[in-house]
Amino acid sequence: xxxxxxxxxxxxxxxxxxxxxxxxxxxxxxxxxxxxxxxxxxxxxxxxxxxxxxxxxxxxxxxxxxxxxxxxxxxxxxxxxxxxxxxxxxxxxxxxxxxxxxxxxxxxxxxxxxxxxxxxxxxxxxxxxxxxxxxxxxxxxxxxxxxxxxxxxxxxxxxxxxxxxxxxxxxxxxxxxxxxxxxxxxxxxxxxxxxxxxxxxxxxxxxxxxxxxxxxxxxxxxxxxxxxxxxxxxxxxxxxxxxxxxxxxxxxxxxxxxxxxxxxxxxxxxxxxxxxxxxxxxxxxxxxxxxxxxxxxxxxxxxxxxxxxxxxxxxxxxxxxxxxxxxxxxxxxxxxxxxxxxxxxxxxxxxxxxxxxxxxxxxxxxxxxxxxxxxxxxxxxxxxxxxxxxxxxxxxxxxxxxxxxxxxxxxxxxxxxxxxxxxxxxxxxxxxxxxxxxxxxxxxxxxxxxxxxxxxxxxxxxxxxxxxxxxxxxxxxx
Numbered sequence: 001x002x003x004x005x006x007x008x009x010x011x012x013x014x015x016x017x018x019x020x021x022x023x024x025x026x027x028x029x030x031x032x033x034x035x036x037x038x039x040x041x042x043x044x045x046x047x048x049x050x051x052x053x054x055x056x057x058x059x060x061x062x063x064x065x066x067x068x069x070x071x072x073x074x075x076x077x078x079x080x081x082x083x084x085x086x087x088x089x090x091x092x093x094x095x096x097x098x099x100x101x102x103x104x105x106x107x108x109x110x111x112x113x114x115x116x117x118x119x120x121x122x123x124x125x126x127x128x129x130x131x132x133x134x135x136x137x138x139x140x141x142x143x144x145x146x147x148x149x150x151x152x153x154x155x156x157x158x159x160x161x162x163x164x165x166x167x168x169x170x171x172x173x174x175x176x177x178x179x180x181x182x183x184x185x186x187x188x189x190x191x192x193x194x195x196x197x198x199x200x201x202x203x204x205x206x207x208x209x210x211x212x213x214x215x216x217x218x219x220x221x222x223x224x225x226x227x228x229x230x231x232x233x234x235x236x237x238x239x240x241x242x243x244x245x246x247x248x249x250x251x252x253x254x255x256x257x258x259x260x261x262x263x264x265x266x267x268x269x270x271x272x273x274x275x276x277x278x279x280x281x282x283x284x285x286x287x288x289x290x291x292x293x294x295x296x297x298x299x300x301x302x303x304x305x306x307x308x309x310x311x312x313x314x315x316x317x318x319x320x321x322x323x324x325x326x327x328x329x330x331x332x333x334x335x336x337x338x339x340x341x342x343x344x345x346x347x348x349x350x351x352x353x354x355x356x357x358x359x360x361x362x363x364x365x366x367x368x369x370x371x372x373x374x375x376x377x378x379x380x381x382x383x384x385x386x387x388x389x390x391x392x393x394x395x396x397x398x399x400x401x402x403x404x405x406x407x408x409x410x411x412x413x414x415x416x417x418x419x420x421x422x423x424x425x426x427x428x429x430x431x432x433x434x435x436x437x438x439x440x441x442x443x444x445x446x447x448x449x450x451x452x453x454x455x456x457x458x459x460x461x462x463x464x465x466x467x468x469x470x471x472x473x474x475x476x477x478x
Contacts, residue, residue: 006383010390021395028399031352032446033406035345037414039446040407042341044436045418046334051435052422053323053330054287061279062294062323064100066301068272069318070308081271083262088304089274089319090158096297099290103159103276105258108151109214109227109265119216119225119268121149123196123254127209130226137215137224147196149212153251156258157181159276173206173235182259186210186231192253193236208233212256214268229264231256295324346449353453392454400447404438411436 014021066089068079086105093100109121124146131137140146158181171190188196193204204210213228237255262269280290301319308316415436422434 006386006390010387010394013387014391014394024395025399025402027352027355028396028450029402029406031348032400032403032443032450033410035348035449036403036407036442036446037410038341038345038348039442040411040436040438041414041417042338043439043442044414044434045337045421047437048418048434049330049334049422053327057287057323058280061101061277062321064274064276064278064298064319064321066274066305066319067308069306079272081274083271085305086258086271086274089301092297092301092304093159093276095300096293099278099293099297100159100276101278103157103274105156105158105271106273106275107156107258107261107269107271109212109261109268109270119214121151121154122146122213122215123149124211124213125196125204125208127211127230130213130228131215132226133224134217137217137226141215149254153192153253155252155255156261157255158258158274171236171238173233175235175237176255180234181257182263183257184229184231184260185234185257186212187235187237187255188233189253190236190238193233196253204233204236206233206236212254212261212264214265216268225268227265227268229256229261231260291324291327294321297321298324349449349453353450353457358457389455392451396447396450396454400443400450403446404443407438411438 066081066085068081069085070079093103109119122141124143126145128145131140141148157176159178173187176187188204196204196210209230209232211228211230213226216225217223258271262271278294280287298317298319298321302317305318308318310316415434418436419434
């Protein structure tokens, strides 16, 4: 039998059972609308969450951090980064310089990692001799030209640190460059240049000499040690001259090179962590290429540096990229959301397809006599199945098309639900306009799932009808 004849017979049977056909189409439309709405929420949620995080990346950039190696005590005061690990990071970062803007080293000049040792960092004008015992120290620290430094306000830098577009924020002198990491230059904030001198002296200026001194005393004053590094003031800056806009940068009063400080203070110099940042360009850029480079950077560093291992043997990478980590969690979350949406759609389909299949079987059963007569006239078993399949296709296609119309009416509801969900998760207003795009694959996949499920559910009943005896059918007709 020709395909055209099959379509004509199928349409004829549907038209003769208009009420049952309409009921089937309505059932398919309602169920397909529900299925497609659930799937649309999952797909649109995934797309908008990824776009939301891309927008945050464009606004905030990313940060990298290398944490110290755990010791057996797991005491945070004992965490530190070995000199060779620091050098490995710096060398690897040069390879990925296109995704690194600024970097600073959280380090300290301390009394060693023994609990009974401690000390403080001081700054003074000129190149004065340091005290050699507790008595001299008590006199020295009362000098108007000597001031204690807060370790949180000192930055040890190793990469390009000033925003190239903010040279006008350099109050005096020049900005920091990566070449200064091992030099004897020092950079002071405007406030620090005025404060780190005696009350009756002029502020520090570019070209002045200053001394950073560390004085260590044990708890019981049984050990005394003083070390210093002499620097030349190369620049006076405003805190907002940094490329990174974090609060820690804005509190910065003093910048020196990490290499020069490590050389000057030796075993008193301890690196706790290394922080870097990157902000994407204002112009168009290849997001996928940048993300791949950031991920490769983190992976390569972690391959070269030993991870931290807890007592259970779990390994924790010590170098992380905040955006890569967050995006990995985002991808995992979106996959789970879409999996749940797909599962819910499947449950809805399974709960409703029985009604559709039953309607198809009843419709075919009402045409039993007609089909039997057609078999007596030479219609093969496959022809009967094709007619039934064609009828099912007509009803399901009509129902899904009607469902698509309902789906477009529900798009604002889906958009509002996604906006509320993402806003509650992020705790902030959305920096993007949400899009709820209906993919052409959505109705096609829904119709295919409906059709396959309906055919599967009604297959047994249709086969029995297709196998009916033609003579018996003729007798029923007569």
